[in-house]
Amino acid sequence: MRVCVTAGVGSDHIDLDAAVDHKIQVPEVSGSNVVSVAEHAMISILLLFRNLVPAHEMIERGEWQVSEIARNAFNLEGKVVGTPLPAAAAEAVNARRVEDLKEFVWQCDLVTINCPLHGGTRGLVNTELLKQFKKGVWIVNTARGAIRDKDAIAAALSSGHIM
Incomplete structure (x- = not known):
């Protein structure tokens, strides 16, 4: 090689x-692969919000119950979806920029993490930051796993603080 x-x-x-x-x-x-990652993030968001994986599994078992799926499905309409972006990327997509990460995350119903892994992002999504997230927030991470603290995410999921 x-x-x-x-x-x-x-x-x-x-x-x-x-x-x-x-x-x-x-x-x-x-x-x-910028477009591919963006598409991956979007489909992940839709899979989560519309409860599509359990719906698919239910159909495979021949047990379709629309009320069960609908009870745990949500619309994106009116939701605040945010992603930490460098200034140039935010400008390119005409996004509203929030300078303080803690101020940013408490506003979001869903946060998607798509940033590169480096010294400033390793362990970025940790216990301290998760406490600032709105209760019931959804997180989609298409970035490197090391950007989040696995144990902090597990604890926040178990407590119901994040979905």
Whole structure:
């Protein structure tokens, strides 16, 4: 192997020391899958809000009960959906910018995390930040897992603070 291409932001999932030792180039094609990630985030949001996975499973079992699905399905209409974005990205999509992350998250009914993993984002979604989220918020993370504290997310889910 001479080249290992990573399509996305970040190469933290590749052993770069081993690549150097074996003289393997690791080019990063940042931005190559921006649309794919956005689409993935949107379909994840719709799957959650419309309760589509349980609906599909119910249909597969031949037990379709629309009232059961509808009871746990929600509309996006009137909901505040937010994602932490760099200033340039926020301007590109004409988003309203909120400078303070804690001020940002308490306003949102759903937060989607799509940022790159680096020193400033590792462990970003932690117990302290989760306390600032609106009760009942939904979180969709299409970014690296290390951006969130797994135990803090599990505790917030168990307590019902997040969905």
